Amino acid sequence: MRGNILIAGLGLIGGSIALAIKRAHEDATVIGYDVSNESLRLARSLGVIDEAVPSFAHAAREADVIVLAVPVVQTEQLLRELAHLPLRSHVIITDVGSTKERIVEQALPLLEKGVAFIGGHPMAGSHKSGVAAARAHLFENAFYILTPTEHVKEEDVIRLKQWLKGTKAHFVTLTPREHDRIAGVISHFPHIIAASLVHQAQQYEREDELVSRLAAGGFRDITRIASSNPEMWRDIFIHNKEELLQLFDRWIEEMKKIRTYVADGDSERIYHYFHEAKQFRDGLPVRTKGAIPSFYDLYVDVPDYPGVISEITGYLAKERISITNIRIIETREDIYGVLRLSFQTEDDRQRAKRCIEANTNYETYVV
Numbered sequence: 248m249r250g251n252i253l254i255a256g257l258g259l260i261g262g263s264i265a266l267a268i269k270r271a272h273e274d275a276t277v278i279g280y281d282v283s284n285e286s287l288r289l290a291r292s293l294g295v296i297d298e299a300v301p302s303f304a305h306a307a308r309e310a311d312v313i314v315l316a317v318p319v320v321q322t323e324q325l326l327r328e329l330a331h332l333p334l335r336s337h338v339i340i341t342d343v344g345s346t347k348e349r350i351v352e353q354a355l356p357l358l359e360k361g362v363a364f365i366g367g368h369p370m371a372g373s374h375k376s377g378v379a380a381a382r383a384h385l386f387e388n389a390f391y392i393l394t395p396t397e398h399v400k401e402e403d404v405i406r407l408k409q410w411l412k413g414t415k416a417h418f419v420t421l422t423p424r425e426h427d428r429i430a431g432v433i434s435h436f437p438h439i440i441a442a443s444l445v446h447q448a449q450q451y452e453r454e455d456e457l458v459s460r461l462a463a464g465g466f467r468d469i470t471r472i473a474s475s476n477p478e479m480w481r482d483i484f485i486h487n488k489e490e491l492l493q494l495f496d497r498w499i500e501e502m503k504k505i506r507t508y509v510a511d512g513d514s515e516r517i518y519h520y521f522h523e524a525k526q527f528r529d530g531l532p533v534r535t536k537g538a539i540p541s542f543y544d545l546y547v548d549v550p551d552y553p554g555v556i557s558e559i560t561g562y563l564a565k566e567r568i569s570i571t572n573i574r575i576i577e578t579r580e581d582i583y584g585v586l587r588l589s590f591q592t593e594d595d596r597q598r599a600k601r602c603i604e605a606n607t608n609y610e611t612y613v614v
């Protein structure tokens with residue numbers, strides 16, 4: 248499709264949307280705007296956008312599609328600005344924010360003027376931020392929530408999905424309220440838990456500096472998201488306040504319950520608590536990316552000698568297979584270690600498995 252796509256906010260998500268649109272619509276012109284000149288310049292030199300513009304208002308007038316990809320409180324500000332601008336009659340405006348109720352509310356003046364605003368939230372991402380981390384395949388297989396209101400014509404929703412088809416995401420329509428309730432429990436609240444675990448460890452560290460030296464493995468896994476952009480998460484907590492306050496109350500009750508089991512030494516209840524959690528979690532779908540993405544891990548038994556990691560990464564690089572994470576799980580002298588390689592997609596994992604098997608005689612396995 249041809250047209251001017253204006254992306255405001257060239258970070259992880261805006262950059263990834265720009266790349267996904269470009270890969271499906273070569274003839275489209277992707278125009279970028281960002282308050283940070285550095286991000287704008289970087290996006291242009293990485294080829295994420297075709298043109299960089301210094302004025303949002305100016306570019307908005309000429310746009311066929313406008314994607315707001317800034318922290319959610321900034322999204323409200325841009326919507327207020329758009330409500331006073333002369334826009335093309337057929338323009339579609341969307342956003343990628345992690346919250347929807349406040350944003351859709353803020354878009355009401357536009358909707359009442361007949362402008363097609365369709366709230367959006369690609370429910371995949373990472374703890375990284377900035378355009379350098381943007382990837383066309385970031386949303387592949389992820390859920391992409393759309394929250395059109397009754398003011399929006401079905402044909403405009405279809406047109407937006409066409410523009411976004413390069414994301415290869417699964418579109419799901421929800422009301423803004425339903426979105427914020429679900430995102431609260433599976434995405435927003437877990438960030439507070441991760442951050443609070445880190446705070447707790449930091450307080451213990453003051454008493455014993457061994458804490459951070461030993462905080463490896465499981466602690467790092469469960470707290471990975473505490474490394475996310477604090478500005479973005481501050482805004483999400485401001486927007487989804489009511490839902491999150493309810494989650495705090497329910498969480499405190501949950502903690503009191505399990506605390507009682509532990510205080511009473513009630514081994515049966517403690518066992519059931521873990522058992523039920525394991526059953527529910529093991530039953531969660533794994534093939535689809537969730538808001539907190541699962542990675543596609545491949546394990547490789549490797550001999551413990553210097554250079555083995557660069558040998559393997561070298562084979563993968565030759566075939567242009569990108570690794571999202573790499574870790575040695577266990578290495579002791581004279582025995583094999585286990586290298587865990589993580590990939591963004593199942594396809595990358597399978598290609599990596601074939602590549603390592605073709606080039607080495609190391610055992611590979613998927614758990």
Ligand SMILES: NC(=O)C1=CN([C@@H]2O[C@H](COP(=O)(O)OP(=O)(O)OC[C@H]3O[C@@H](n4cnc5c(N)ncnc54)[C@H](O)[C@@H]3O)[C@@H](O)[C@H]2O)C=CC1
Binds near residue numbers: 256259261283324479
């Ligand atoms: N990081 C993630 O995993 C996900 C984030 N989101 C949502 O996507 C949005 C963007 O997040 P990221 O790309 O991760 O953040 P980011 O920090 O990587 O990028 C945000 C960009 O917006 C720019 N910006 C800030 N205020 C601006 C303004 N008023 N006008 C123009 N540019 C402005 C910043 O300079 C930065 O380049 C947020 O609303 C977030 O809730 C949605 C799904 C996943």
Ligand SMILES: O=C(O)C(=O)Cc1ccc(O)cc1
Binds near residue numbers: 345372374538539540
């Ligand atoms: O890093 C992670 O796993 C995330 O939590 C990614 C994420 C962040 C914000 C969203 O609205 C959706 C997904």
